[in-house]
Amino acid sequence: MEEKVFSRTRGLTGKPFHYCPGCTHGIIHRLIAETLSEMDILDVTIGVSPVGCTYNNYEYFACDMVQAAHGRAPAVATGIKRVHPDSMVFTYQGDGDLAAIGTAEIVHAAARGEKICTFFVNNAVYGMTSGQMAPTTLLGQKTTTSPLGRSAAVQGYPINVSEMLATLQGAVYIERVAVNSVRNINRAKQAIRKAFKVQQANLGFAMVEILSTCPTNWGKDPVSALKWIDEAMVKQYPLGVFRGQEIEVGD
Amino acid sequence: MSRIEIDQDRCKGCGLCVHVCPRKIIVLQQDKLNARGFHPAGVTDMSRCIGCAFCATICPDSCIEVWREGGKA
Numbered sequence: 001m002e003e004k005v006f007s008r009t010r011g012l013t014g015k016p017f018h019y020c021p022g023c024t025h026g027i028i029h030r031l032i033a034e035t036l037s038e039m040d041i042l043d044v045t046i047g048v049s050p051v052g053c054t055y056n057n058y059e060y061f062a063c064d065m066v067q068a069a070h071g072r073a074p075a076v077a078t079g080i081k082r083v084h085p086d087s088m089v090f091t092y093q094g095d096g097d098l099a100a101i102g103t104a105e106i107v108h109a110a111a112r113g114e115k116i117c118t119f120f121v122n123n124a125v126y127g128m129t130s131g132q133m134a135p136t137t138l139l140g141q142k143t144t145t146s147p148l149g150r151s152a153a154v155q156g157y158p159i160n161v162s163e164m165l166a167t168l169q170g171a172v173y174i175e176r177v178a179v180n181s182v183r184n185i186n187r188a189k190q191a192i193r194k195a196f197k198v199q200q201a202n203l204g205f206a207m208v209e210i211l212s213t214c215p216t217n218w219g220k221d222p223v224s225a226l227k228w229i230d231e232a233m234v235k236q237y238p239l240g241v242f243r244g245q246e247i248e249v250g251d
Numbered sequence: 252m253s254r255i256e257i258d259q260d261r262c263k264g265c266g267l268c269v270h271v272c273p274r275k276i277i278v279l280q281q282d283k284l285n286a287r288g289f290h291p292a293g294v295t296d297m298s299r300c301i302g303c304a305f306c307a308t309i310c311p312d313s314c315i316e317v318w319r320e321g322g323k324a
Contacts, residue, residue, distance in 0.1 A: 001320075001321070001322070002252060002253065002254070002319060002320050002321075002322075003319060004316065004318050005304055007316055008316065016312065017311070019311065021263035021265035021289065022265035022266070022267060026310075026312050027310075027311050030313055181271075181309075185308055185309060186308070215265075222266055222267055223266060223267065
């Protein structure tokens with residue numbers, strides 16, 4: 001007798017994603033949506049959409065969503081959570097939104113220990129604006145604004161956001177994961193679940209940094225892009241828990 | 252029998268499911284074009300499917316649903 005073991009989640013609206021073929025934003029969307037559905041918190045969750053390729057992800061998540069100005073998602077989420085402390089509040093932000101224009105907002109939201117979850121999608125490039133260098137672009141990586149490869153002398157070093165935020169007392173759970181293999185995707189889902197559990201327990205700020213691909217702006221086919229995460233990105237951005245290893249969330 | 256269904260209209264032909272399938276039974280159908288202009292993924296021999304759901308797990312566009320013989324592994 002066959003049994004259905006994988007269905008589309010009710011956490012997504014079902015509207016087809018506008019992302020490029022092979023872009024792993026879609027996987028991350030699904031993991032968050034599945035977690036909301038499985039924890040039965042879809043009805044009490046308010047998400048905050050960023051500016052970037054995922055600016056209109058409010059069309060895709062089947063929970064309440066708000067669109068924030070560029071980089072200001074943690075500030076908007078702070079307001080929502082303080083007015084509606086019983087809601088589950090998350091921000092979904094890319095590296096341009098969180099690590100460039102929104103650096104101040106994310107640092108202070110974490111320092112204040114705001115009881116929100118942030119999902120930080122790091123693909124080392126600006127996607128929506130067509131491939132310019134991001135703060136997280138790797139040394140040597142070619143982009144349209146670092147055509148010879150990023151050089152420490154000219155453009156400076158990449159920012160390791162997870163390590164940086166893990167130094168703040170208000171940040172209680174910080175983990176970096178990737179979505180470039182089935183195993184890593186399953187781990188990423190556990191991390192997303194843990195972040196929501198941390199918020200449910202009212203412990204403080206939780207962030208999951210997710211290494212994601214951008215085949216279009218990396219100039220790679222989707223499968224080579226998955227491999228590039230292992231070959232290049234995890235060397236600069238090692239996977240693991242940077243804060244909150246000891247927190248047990250249970251089933 | 253384990254099997255998968257791939258939504259032919261949603262699929263963008265990215266090939267990630269082809270890459271992770273342990274039985275190597277998923278291909279991009281070069282003789283087919285969907286309404287969005289992509290060659291959608293298809294299965295060459297469904298009788299060899301083990302229902303592992305690797306394809307559905309990595310599909311960025313939630314195109315794949317999976318049925319497994321005997322239910323959860």
